[in-house]
Amino acid sequence: MNERNDESSDEVLSRRLAGDLRRYAAPARLRVSIVEAATPRTRRPAWLSPLLAAAATAMLLALVLLPVIPRIVPSDPVQRYVRAVVSEHSRTLMWGARHGEILPTALPWLQQESGIALPQVFVGDERLEFVAAEPVYLERQRGVAIHYRDVDGHMLTYIALPAPGLSVPDPARVQIGRWRPALLRDSGFAAWVWKQGDVGCFLVSDMVSADDVERFKEYFTRVRATTEPVPAY
Amino acid sequence: MVDVDFQHQALGHLDALYNFAMYLTKRPTDADDLVQETYLRAFRFSHRFQPGTHLRAWLFQILRNTFLTFYRVRERESPIAEDGVPEWDVPMFHHAPDDDGIAMDAHTDLERALRRLPEEFRTVLLLAEVEGLPLEEVARVMACPVGTVKSRIFRAKERLRGMLRDYETK
Numbered sequence: 001m002n003e004r005n006d007e008s009s010d011e012v013l014s015r016r017l018a019g020d021l022r023r024y025a026a027p028a029r030l031r032v033s034i035v036e037a038a039t040p041r042t043r044r045p046a047w048l049s050p051l052l053a054a055a056a057t058a059m060l061l062a063l064v065l066l067p068v069i070p071r072i073v074p075s076d077p078v079q080r081y082v083r084a085v086v087s088e089h090s091r092t093l094m095w096g097a098r099h100g101e102i103l104p105t106a107l108p109w110l111q112q113e114s115g116i117a118l119p120q121v122f123v124g125d126e127r128l129e130f131v132a133a134e135p136v137y138l139e140r141q142r143g144v145a146i147h148y149r150d151v152d153g154h155m156l157t158y159i160a161l162p163a164p165g166l167s168v169p170d171p172a173r174v175q176i177g178r179w180r181p182a183l184l185r186d187s188g189f190a191a192w193v194w195k196q197g198d199v200g201c202f203l204v205s206d207m208v209s210a211d212d213v214e215r216f217k218e219y220f221t222r223v224r225a226t227t228e229p230v231p232a233y
Numbered sequence: 234m235v236d237v238d239f240q241h242q243a244l245g246h247l248d249a250l251y252n253f254a255m256y257l258t259k260r261p262t263d264a265d266d267l268v269q270e271t272y273l274r275a276f277r278f279s280h281r282f283q284p285g286t287h288l289r290a291w292l293f294q295i296l297r298n299t300f301l302t303f304y305r306v307r308e309r310e311s312p313i314a315e316d317g318v319p320e321w322d323v324p325m326f327h328h329a330p331d332d333d334g335i336a337m338d339a340h341t342d343l344e345r346a347l348r349r350l351p352e353e354f355r356t357v358l359l360l361a362e363v364e365g366l367p368l369e370e371v372a373r374v375m376a377c378p379v380g381t382v383k384s385r386i387f388r389a390k391e392r393l394r395g396m397l398r399d400y401e402t403k
């Protein structure tokens with residue numbers, strides 16, 4: 001029987017199909033991908049979605065209500081003043097002064113707006129550069145704020161406002177030359193507190209380390225010696 | 234969730250299904266997709282499978298139906314009548330539309346000839362002769378009577394022999 005006759009035989013063709021035809025084996029990655037596709041993903045617990053929604057709502061409400069939540073106000077009046085001037089200083093650090101007025105040109109306007117007259121005012125020197133002066137409203141009192149920047153970049157804020165009831169705490173007083181201001185701290189800032197007549201004066205900065213405090217004393221001296229705030233009306 | 238035993242049993246036929254898919258699609262990437270889709274469907278509808286029946290044939294049936302649904306449109310093969318005879322004259326030798334570099338290469342004349350058969354002929358030969366499925370199971374896969382399967386096998390072999398003779402002559 002020749003080859004052609006073999007080809008014509010059903011049995012031979014069947015054998016060739018079963019035996020000679022190349023078989024393709026599935027690649028290993030195919031098995032892996034099928035198993036992975038068939039494996040159900042870990043389902044999120046039924047309670048998780050409502051919990052997340054509730055947490056998100058609570059956070060949103062907290063953000064909305066934050067401004068109207070009563071703040072914890074220090075009972076000590078001096079500390080309350082210090083906190084107010086530190087907040088004003090922080091605001092200036094973040095946003096800058098609301099009015100960048102130039103001394104002494106702006107003094108009449110400043111006096112009118114703040115109710116504080118400044119017959120003498122420190123307008124800066126080689127160490128402290130004058131930045132801005134503006135009226136402020138703290139502890140239900142109008143006052144004046146003057147901002148300085150030292151050569152190292154520290155911002156200082158001088159604030160003067162009527163404070164007849166303010167008494168400078170003795171334990172915190174520090175002798176600097178002929179003056180004895182109190183050094184108080186709040187929220188990571190340091191503040192010199194003193195009084196000139198019925199006007200409460202504050203000098204705030206972030207100079208809190210031992211070295212910084214020595215320099216801060218110098219700055220106090222410069223400001224204290226050449227600034228005289230008095231109630232204008 | 235898919236029963237692990239069922240999944241294990243079904244994956245035991247992976248090579249056979251992939252081989253079948255390669256001869257149907259002629260492209261490894263298409264074969265991958267086809268087999269994966271087949272298994273996903275099988276797992277999804279595993280509750281419809283009747284235990285005790287031929288799982289392999291059931292999987293072949295899903296694979297072929299998936300192929301006809303998604304892939305045959307691209308193949309555009311000539312339809313044939315119920316008895317397997319083309320409804321109009323189809324040239325005995327025609328260039329397979331997918332003979333390009335991406336498609337798999339035929340290693341032998343037999344493979345080349347098989348690839349050129351219409352899908353209905355190719356499938357009956359692959360299932361009955363290559364995979365050794367009983368004619369009843371092939372009929373179930375092809376959704377046609379057993380007599381039709383026999384007729385198609387006869388016609389397919391006739392064509393195959395004709396092509397092989399032609400290759401020899403050349």
